[in-house]
Amino acid sequence: MIWPPTFLCLGLCALVAPVETKRRCPVCGREPRPRFRYCPVCWPFCNNRHKNLPIAERVRALIEALDSENGGFRCCYTGMLLILDDPDSPWYLSFDHIDPRKSRLAVCARQINEMKQDLTGEEFRTVVLALSDYMVKGLPLDPGVIDFVCWPGRFEMPAPASLGRSPPSPKGCKVCRMTRRPYSIYCNRCRSFIYRKPEHVARSEAMIEGWDAARQGFVCKYSGVLLDHLNRKSPWFMTFDHRFPGKKGFLVVCAAWINYLKSDLTDEQFRKMLKMLADRFRDGAPFDRDALGL
Numbered sequence: 001m002i003w004p005p006t007f008l009c010l011g012l013c014a015l016v017a018p019v020e021t022k023r024r025c026p027v028c029g030r031e032p033r034p035r036f037r038y039c040p041v042c043w044p045f046c047n048n049r050h051k052n053l054p055i056a057e058r059v060r061a062l063i064e065a066l067d068s069e070n071g072g073f074r075c076c077y078t079g080m081l082l083i084l085d086d087p088d089s090p091w092y093l094s095f096d097h098i099d100p101r102k103s104r105l106a107v108c109a110r111q112i113n114e115m116k117q118d119l120t121g122e123e124f125r126t127v128v129l130a131l132s133d134y135m136v137k138g139l140p141l142d143p144g145v146i147d148f149v150c151w152p153g154r155f156e157m158p159a160p161a162s163l164g165r166s167p168p169s170p171k172g173c174k175v176c177r178m179t180r181r182p183y184s185i186y187c188n189r190c191r192s193f194i195y196r197k198p199e200h201v202a203r204s205e206a207m208i209e210g211w212d213a214a215r216q217g218f219v220c221k222y223s224g225v226l227l228d229h230l231n232r233k234s235p236w237f238m239t240f241d242h243r244f245p246g247k248k249g250f251l252v253v254c255a256a257w258i259n260y261l262k263s264d265l266t267d268e269q270f271r272k273m274l275k276m277l278a279d280r281f282r283d284g285a286p287f288d289r290d291a292l293g294l
């Protein structure tokens with residue numbers, strides 16, 4: 001004889017057993033692996049490795065960037081399909097805070113994310129167009145074109161300290177011809193950028209190249225804007241950029257924010273990149289990443 005509770009137990013099990021439904025990845029709709037919520041393609045971008053970025057925002061940004069025709073994700077700035085399997089590639093998928101002060105995310109290439117840094121999406125578009133116009137057409141760049149709303153330390157800028165102006169003298173500073181500091185071949189201002197600094201010879205040469213005697217200041221190599229040599233917190237503070245990253249020497253002077261924008265691109269790659277991005281922003285031209293040789 002079968003014990004009656006056995007029937008009861010079997011009946012209950014049939015009632016509570018889950019109905020086997022086909023599970024789908026919430027991002028792309030592919031079939032996930034057993035016990036996983038996301039498919040193997042989306043998993044690397046939805047796991048805990050990016051736990052500082054809210055998962056709901058990541059999923060929303062991924063869905064927005066999804067190209068359902070070929071199952072890939074497109075960069076929101078260049079429009080090209082991103083690399084999903086090689087984290088070392090400059091075109092690997094990364095999450096960008098469109099406005100660094102807010103939590104909304106977008107999907108873009110790692111390289112573009114590195115270039116954008118403290119700029120908002122709108123500022124990035126504006127400066128790319130303005131820099132490209134300066135480089136290609138020679139149109140002067142207005143330093144007030146963006147406000148650098150997310151520039152670090154922007155709200156605690158110290159009042160610029162005056163170093164004083166001294167008249168040019170025949171045996172003046174090697175860079176700017178102003179009166180030398182005693183026992184030095186440079187004036188106080190130029191010395192502060194060169195003395196005891198790495199690659200000081202290359203620095204001195206870059207400053208001589210960047211010095212504009214008529215405007216009495218240093219001119220940014222990439223934007224033609226007069227640089228700030230006093231306020232270290234200004235985005236226009238004078239910095240030194242390696243024309244060929246990883247190679248010593250060959251320095252040029254440029255604004256701090258442009259140094260970030262150039263990231264580890266060579267001079268030629270940087271100009272090409274700006275031109276291609278500007279064409280993309282202006283007319284939606286296709287972005288040919290192979291042309292950069294990265």
Ligand SMILES: [Zn+2]
Nearest residue numbers: 025028039042
């Ligand atoms: Zn998926």
Ligand SMILES: [Zn+2]
Nearest residue numbers: 173176187190
């Ligand atoms: Zn000087």
